[in-house]
Amino acid sequence: SQQGEEDPQALSIQEGENATMNCSYKTSINNLQWYRQNSGRGLVHLILIRSNEREKHSGRLRVTLDTSKKSSSLLITASRAADTASYFCATGAGSYQLTFGKGTKLSVIP
Amino acid sequence: DVKVTQSSRYLVKRTGEKVFLECVQDMDHENMFWYRQDPGLGLRLIYFSYDVKMKEKGDIPEGYSVSREKKERFSLILESASTNQTSMYLCASSRSSSPSEQYFGPGTRLTVT
Numbered sequence: 001s002q003q004g005e006e007d008p009q010a011l012s013i014q015e016g017e018n019a020t021m022n023c024s025y026k027t028s029i030n031n032l033q034w035y036r037q038n039s040g041r042g043l044v045h046l047i048l049i050r051s052n053e054r055e056k057h058s059g060r061l062r063v064t065l066d067t068s069k070k071s072s073s074l075l076i077t078a079s080r081a082a083d084t085a086s087y088f089c090a091t092g093a094g095s096y097q098l099t100f101g102k103g104t105k106l107s108v109i110p
Numbered sequence: 111d112v113k114v115t116q117s118s119r120y121l122v123k124r125t126g127e128k129v130f131l132e133c134v135q136d137m138d139h140e141n142m143f144w145y146r147q148d149p150g151l152g153l154r155l156i157y158f159s160y161d162v163k164m165k166e167k168g169d170i171p172e173g174y175s176v177s178r179e180k181k182e183r184f185s186l187i188l189e190s191a192s193t194n195q196t197s198m199y200l201c202a203s204s205r206s207s208s209p210s211e212q213y214f215g216p217g218t219r220l221t222v223t
Contacts, residue, residue, distance in 0.1 A: 031209035042114070042200055042214035043153075050209065088152070092209050096141045096160055097168075102152035 004032075004072075004089045004101035012107040019076040021104040023089030024069075031092045032065055034074050036085045037103070043088065046074075079108045113137070114215035116201055122221045129188040131218050133201030139213070140206035142184035144168075144176065147198040147217075159184055160206065191222045 004025040013019050023032070030051045035043040049056045049065045049072070056063045062075040076083055086105045090098040117132035133142065143158040145168075155168030157176040165176050173195060177185045184203075188195055198219050202212040 033209075033211060035214075040198075040217070040219070042216045043202075043212075045211040045213070048209060048211055090212075094208055096204065096206070096208065096210070097143075097155065097158065098212060099155075100145075100153040102150065 004091050004099065006087070006089055006101045006104040008104060009102070010105045010107070012109065013079055015079060015081055015108055015110050017079055019079050019083070019106055019108070021074045021087050021089075021106070023072045023074070023101055025072075025089075025091045025099075025101075026070065027091070027093060029067070029091045030094045032063075032072050033090045033092065033098065034061075034063060034072075035088045035090060035100075037088065038085045046087075076106075079106075081108050081110045084108045114201060114203055114213050116199075116215040116218050118218050119216060120219050120221075122223065123188075123191050124223055125192060127188075127191050127222075129191045129220065129222075131186040131188075131199055131201075131220070133184045133186070133203075133215055134182055135184075135203040135213070136182065137203060137213065138181065139203035140181070141204045141210070142178065143202040143204075143212065144174075144184065144186045145200045145202065146170070147200055153200065156186065191220075193222050196220060196222045 034046045086103040144156045145153045159178040201215040204210040
């Protein structure tokens, strides 16, 4: 199956800065989701955006989706040390399954 | 609060042993999934189940089998563990409606020596 690809693979920023992660995918989707994983733990769902939506907000998170470019971005505003984690995009094409990317490792330096 | 639990956080087994990884969810979800996660490879789907006694192969089912006798429980079985099955194993569940987010357990880090 075709995975989403996150970019960059790793990102290091200062606390208070904004962090932007990108995800590109290859096949048609009906939804895209972002998950966070703290070191050595399970994934936690952050936000889901449907293919007919262009932008979605949740607290300090903003997700955009451009289906014409087959890409999505996750923006975390005013980052905190607690945001340090790996972030994964996952694409869904209408079945129960999700296809996960390899993740972006975000480090927020206090 | 939704909860997915896995039987062990860490597990060490010897090559050739039969290994059982258990996953239990308390959300009455229809779908359950087993993934493995390896550095540089992301999450890869091993098997999933959309109903009791139903199972579907994922991307990497070789060397694994699964069992779902009750709705809340999904077991992953390594019939004869090998060193290349050393990995982090993650269980997840979701509702049957689409799209649906997945809820993950804390993971089991399996080492096969």
